[in-house]
Amino acid sequence: MASLSHLKPGEKGRIRVEIDLAGKRGPVTKTVQVFSNDPKRPVVTLTATMRVRDRMHMKTYRATQIFESPCSGCHVEQGRGKAGFDLFRADCFMCHNAGAAATNISQMSGRPEAHIRRVIRDGVEGTSMPGWARKNGGPLTDAEIESLVAIIIRPN
Numbered sequence: 630m631a632s633l634s635h636l637k638p639g640e641k642g643r644i645r646v647e648i649d650l651a652g653k654r655g656p657v658t659k660t661v662q663v664f665s666n667d668p669k670r671p672v673v674t675l676t677a678t679m680r681v682r683d684r685m686h687m688k689t690y691r692a693t694q695i696f697e698s699p700c701s702g703c704h705v706e707q708g709r710g711k712a713g714f715d716l717f718r719a720d721c722f723m724c725h726n727a728g729a730a731a732t733n734i735s736q737m738s739g740r741p742e743a744h745i746r747r748v749i750r751d752g753v754e755g756t757s758m759p760g761w762a763r764k765n766g767g768p769l770t771d772a773e774i775e776s777l778v779a780i781i782i783r784p785n
C-alpha cells in the first residue's frame with residue numbers, strides 16, 4: 630500500500646508491503662511492481678528477501694542446545710542407531726545441504742580428514758556447529774563419528 634498516490638518529481642513516499650508467511654520456511658522472496666507515469670522507468674520492481682524461521686528457530690541458542698529436548702526430537706532422535714549417509718541425512722543435512730548457510734557435503738570433502746574429524750567431535754566455536762562427541766556432551770559414539778568422516782571424505 631502506497632502512502633501517497635501522487636508524487637511530485639523528487640518527492641518521497643512509503644510503500645507498505647504485507648506478506649503472508651503461512652506455511653513458508655527458509656529463504657522467501659517477494660517482489661512488488663510499482664507502476665508510474667515516469668517516462669524513463671514506468672515500472673520498478675522491488676524485491677524483498679528474507680529468511681523465515683518457525684517458533685523453534687527464532688532465537689540464537691547455544692550450539693549444544695540441539696542435543697536437548699525439545700530440539701533433540703528433530704536434531705538427534707532421528708539419527709539414533711544410524712551410521713554413515715543415513716546418520717548424515719538425519720542429523721547433519723538440515724544444516725549442511727546445498728541451500729543452507731553451512732558447507733555442503735561435497736565442499737566438506739575437499740577438507741583434510743583430520744580437520745573434518747576434529748570439527749565433528751569438537752564443533753566450531755562461535756557457530757551453530759556443536760561438538761558431537763560424547764566427551765563434549767554430544768550424542769555420537771566414536772564409531773558413529775568415524776562413519777561420518779568416511780562418507781564425507783569419499784561421498785561417492
Ligand code: HEC
Pocket residue numbers: 654655682685686690694695699700701702703704723724757
Ligand atoms: C520440528 C523439528 C525441529 C525442532 C523441534 C527443532 N529444529 Fe532446528 N531445524 C530443523 C530443520 C528441519 C532445520 C533446517 C533448516 C530449516 O528448515 O529451517 C533446522 C535448523 C536449525 C538450525 C540451523 C539453521 C538456523 O535456523 O539457524 C539451528 C541452529 C537449529 N535448527 C537449532 C534448533 C534449536 C536450538 C531447537 C530447539 C529450541 C530446534 N532447532 C528445534 C528442525 C527442527
Ligand code: HEC
Pocket residue numbers: 695704717720721722723724725730731732736737740744745748749753756757758759761777
Ligand atoms: C545446527 C546446524 C548444524 C548441524 C545440525 C550440523 N552442523 Fe556442521 N557446521 C555448522 C556450521 C554453522 C559450521 C561452520 C560453518 C561451515 O563450515 O560451513 C559447520 C561446520 C562443519 C564442518 C567443517 C566444514 C569445513 O569446511 O570446515 C564439518 C565437517 C561439519 N560441520 C560436519 C557436520 C556433521 C557430520 C554433522 C552431523 C553430525 C553436522 N555438521 C551437523 C552447522 C551445523
